[in-house]
Amino acid sequence: MIELKTKIPGPKSLALMERRKKAVARGPFHATPIFAEKALGAWIIDVDGNKLLDFSSGIGVVNVGHSPKEVVEASKKQLDKFIHTSFNVVAYENYITVCEKLNSAMPGAFQKKSFLANSGAEAVENAIKIARATTGKQAIVCFQHAYHGRTYMAMSLTAKAKPYKHGFAPFNCEVYRAPFPYPYRWPTTSQPEKVAEECFQEFKTLVSSEIGTSQVAAVIIEPVLGEGGFIPAPKKFLSLLREFCSENKIVLIFDEVQCGFGRTGTLFACEQLEVYPDLLVSAKGIAAGLPLSAVTGKAEIMDGPPEGGIGGTYGGNPVACAAALAVIEQWEKGELYKNAKAMERILTETTQSWLKKFPIVGDARGLGPMRAIELVKDRETKEPNPEAVKIIIKAAYEKGLILMSAGTFSNVIRFLPPLCITENDLTQGLEIVQEVISKA
Numbered sequence: 001m002i003e004l005k006t007k008i009p010g011p012k013s014l015a016l017m018e019r020r021k022k023a024v025a026r027g028p029f030h031a032t033p034i035f036a037e038k039a040l041g042a043w044i045i046d047v048d049g050n051k052l053l054d055f056s057s058g059i060g061v062v063n064v065g066h067s068p069k070e071v072v073e074a075s076k077k078q079l080d081k082f083i084h085t086s087f088n089v090v091a092y093e094n095y096i097t098v099c100e101k102l103n104s105a106m107p108g109a110f111q112k113k114s115f116l117a118n119s120g121a122e123a124v125e126n127a128i129k130i131a132r133a134t135t136g137k138q139a140i141v142c143f144q145h146a147y148h149g150r151t152y153m154a155m156s157l158t159a160k161a162k163p164y165k166h167g168f169a170p171f172n173c174e175v176y177r178a179p180f181p182y183p184y185r186w187p188t189t190s191q192p193e194k195v196a197e198e199c200f201q202e203f204k205t206l207v208s209s210e211i212g213t214s215q216v217a218a219v220i221i222e223p224v225l226g227e228g229g230f231i232p233a234p235k236k237f238l239s240l241l242r243e244f245c246s247e248n249k250i251v252l253i254f255d256e257v258q259c260g261f262g263r264t265g266t267l268f269a270c271e272q273l274e275v276y277p278d279l280l281v282s283a284k285g286i287a288a289g290l291p292l293s294a295v296t297g298k299a300e301i302m303d304g305p306p307e308g309g310i311g312g313t314y315g316g317n318p319v320a321c322a323a324a325l326a327v328i329e330q331w332e333k334g335e336l337y338k339n340a341k342a343m344e345r346i347l348t349e350t351t352q353s354w355l356k357k358f359p360i361v362g363d364a365r366g367l368g369p370m371r372a373i374e375l376v377k378d379r380e381t382k383e384p385n386p387e388a389v390k391i392i393i394k395a396a397y398e399k400g401l402i403l404m405s406a407g408t409f410s411n412v413i414r415f416l417p418p419l420c421i422t423e424n425d426l427t428q429g430l431e432i433v434q435e436v437i438s439k440a
């Protein structure tokens with residue numbers, strides 16, 4: 001149960017916000033004005049003792065819940081042994097075990113290898129380096145509405161100007177952007193198969209007329225857009241891309257940083273979409289909040305860069321690897337998949353009912369329990385309604401529910417509860433969303 005002891009934000013959070021403003025650069029955004037004291041499962045206790053329900057999972061990270069005891073214990077055990085040696089200096093077993101686990105989890109009937117890094121952006125950077133080193137080619141094709149991170153290559157691949165790119169030019173060269181099959185806003189039709197075909201034609205035209213097919217090293221796509229607004233790419237589009245990349249010796253990279261590690265109800269979204277990439281990028285949910293990311297893929301591609309060509313001081317930190325192994329074990333037990341299925345049903349039914357009930361809800365979509373609603377001012381014109389999203393998110397946290405927005409037009413509310421949440425807690429959170437939407 002949500003328990004609020006003060007107004008949100010409470011006095012201690014307000015005081016910390018003042019200190020934050022003075023001491024911390026203004027760059028990092030904050031979706032809520034509260035400060036955490038403790039977190040467990042789907043709950044965050046703030047410094048004023050308020051108990052809030054978390055529908056953000058720390059931006060889709062604590063998919064197995066906040067601080068599950070198995071992950072905490074495994075991390076503590078590793079901390080007692082050693083914290084860091086650098087895998088590049090004195091290696092350790094749990095890095096190898098994480099790679100073995102990822103290799104067997106990635107779908108596709110080919111030999112696989114993995115490489116570990118710290119963040120999603122760093123793994124994206126490395127996937128691009130691996131693709132270029134292996135193919136000897138340079139051009140990278142990415143998509144509209146994409147988000148791949150904030151480092152220079154990752155930012156160059158990211159689509160949204162404000163706040164991610166504005167003022168940070170120049171960007172990396174040899175990056176080309178194709179349209180993403182976004183059925184709700186596709187100009188001629190919203191029928192996913194047709195959108196897929198038309199969008200693929202545009203992709204092919206871009207590649208052949210502006211780049212030259214033989215010059216493309218890699219195509220990178222989120223099978224389900226994360227920051228872009230929880231839009232699943234139609235299966236048909238991904239399978240056309242797969243075919244095209246195989247025919248033209250182009251490395252197909254799936255960025256599953258946000259949609260991976262169980263978020264869509266399978267360990268990787270591509271399992272449900274039945275299209276397998278050459279390289280798969282994971283991060284976020286992989287280690288329940290400890291910094292870890294991975295590139296997993298075809299062994300011959302992964303072995304493209306020479307020894308010393310990829311790496312880093314911290315990549316695949318042993319404590320993060322211990323946490324990741326405990327996370328993977330949680331998934332292997334199977335209960336989380338069952339819970340994700342139940343969540344999918346509740347989230348889908350509820351968001352679809354809002355589509356009928358509230359004219360400002362223009363679209364309700366997602367894959368598995370990775371669901372979102374897109375808010376508009378007018379259903380005919382589909383004019384985005386970012387103002388309503390702001391009002392809803394503020395009204396929700398004031399009632400004790402943490403929500404996040406998304407979308408190129410900042411008009412999407414995404415639902416990212418921990419995948420261990422109970423039906424009751426999920427329903428309680430959704431009732432709050434319904435109440436605040438009806439008032440917006």
Ligand SMILES: Cc1ncc(COP(=O)(O)O)c(C=O)c1O
Binds near residue numbers: 121148256257259
């Ligand atoms: C699809 C996707 N790729 C990459 C990233 C970047 O990950 P990180 O913030 O860990 O660098 C994100 C982060 O939200 C993401 O959603």
